[in-house]
Amino acid sequence: MRSPCTTPPRTSTCGSCGGATSGCRAGTPNAPCGTWWSRSTRERETMGKKVLFALWAGGGAVPPALSIVRALRERGHGVRVLADRSLHGEVAAAGGEPVAWTTAPQGDTSDPDADVIKDFEARTPLGEFARLRDRIVCGPAADYARDTLAELRARPADVLVAEHVLLGALTAGEAAGVPVASLVTTIYPLPAEGAPPFGPAFAPAAGPLGRARDRIAGGLMVKPWAKGLPALNAARAASGLAPVDSVVDAFGRADRCLVLSPRALDYPGRRFPGNVRHVGPRLDDPAWAGDEPELPPGDAPLALVGLSSSFMNQRRPLERIAAALGTLPVRGLLTTGPAVDPRTIRAPGNVLVVKAAPHGPVLRRAAVTITHAGHGTAVKSLAAGVPLVCLPQGRDQREVARHVEHAGAGVTVRGNASPRAIARAVGRVLDDPAPRRAAGRMAAAIAAETAADAAVAEIEALAGRTPASAAGYAP
Incomplete structure (x- = not known):
């Protein structure tokens, strides 16, 4: 007769005893009985956290985010994903629970008629930028904030993880008092010292003239964000938050900005804000x-x-x-x-x-x-x-x-x-x-x-700060 399993009750069965012994619910499938006790203190403290993602149908930005969803689920966390309905199949395939936006835009980038921003219709790079600003980042910020807050009220989370252009969702996390991580799925696109501004595709500056070029171009690249500031601050006011001075400032308010791009691909002299972490790219193929x-x-x-x-x-x-x-x-x-x-x-x-x-x-x-x-x-x-x-x-x-x-x-x-x-x-x-x-x-x-999963480690560290029941919107 088998002796009782020493693993504390969990949600998945143990690979050694198959769940046949009394009370066995080991945290890791196919792990021997008692594995839970060998986990580090940090792992035990972060197991079973509630994570809410906020994503949009942004083409190549989706697979890296869902790779993190999959990794978190494999580590035993509960993951819900606010996303366009066109993404729900991919969300489910990654192990997440899809939740539809209710007032925020719904799009499908594989169908030009259903694409929200339709940047392929723009004739200039500035036109492309304006569509992203007005149709995703700032214009519908109040809708994204409203939907995200509603989900946090209905089912609190320990951490909110949002694609960095969804400033409305990030606003909701700030209003709810939930730790927030933003995901950048390309080279870090915001102003940072020691490199040319993102957008014109300049080579790194050489000498005083090059540095002057970067200062002038940097100011010009930030200017178009100003048109989105009234809509963003309206979303913040509706969420009970004070206004920000600029849209660029709002991007920096997340507790962590996780850059899913190789640090080695960016310019070596670039200096980043204190909340930025390069956590390596996600190399999984999409479902x-x-x-x-x-x-x-x-x-x-x-x-x-x-x-x-x-x-x-x-x-x-x-x-x-x-x-x-x-x-x-x-x-x-x-x-x-x-x-x-x-x-x-x-x-x-x-x-x-x-x-x-x-x-x-x-x-x-x-x-x-x-x-x-x-x-x-x-x-x-x-x-x-x-x-x-x-x-x-x-x-x-x-x-x-x-x-x-x-x-x-x-x-x-x-x-x-x-x-x-x-x-x-x-x-x-x-x-x-x-x-x-x-x-x-x-x-x-x-x-x-990518030898270690730094993105998951950062999210788990944030999730360990605040229990969901204390996140400010417990029912």
């Missing part, structure tokens, strides 16, 4: 990526092509890339993403066109990645030691491409480059060993940064 396809036959170098997972009018750039690869002695795997039907892409015989593929395993065989320089695709390629050819289409992509070039790990061509120009760039990266060596150095740095 919709599916299985690895059968690659084109042969042993020619493999070129992976991936533009955006959201709609950016990318059909023509995809076809130009396919045409370029048709002139080279390579094999191509072109992933269109959910927003483009692969049947609409004309491609030569050496290029396989699919809707999606898990980039992780494909990159282990790839010689080059051709991409819009979206942060997710770029960083996964660098983590695998694969150099890049970047064709920025908008958003943060010009900055990511600039940082890849600065690291020596790739080259950039215009977003509307011709097949001939693209072919020349691909040939250059394949023929020159320097980009691959630089990508290898970046891979080593990323491996070191």
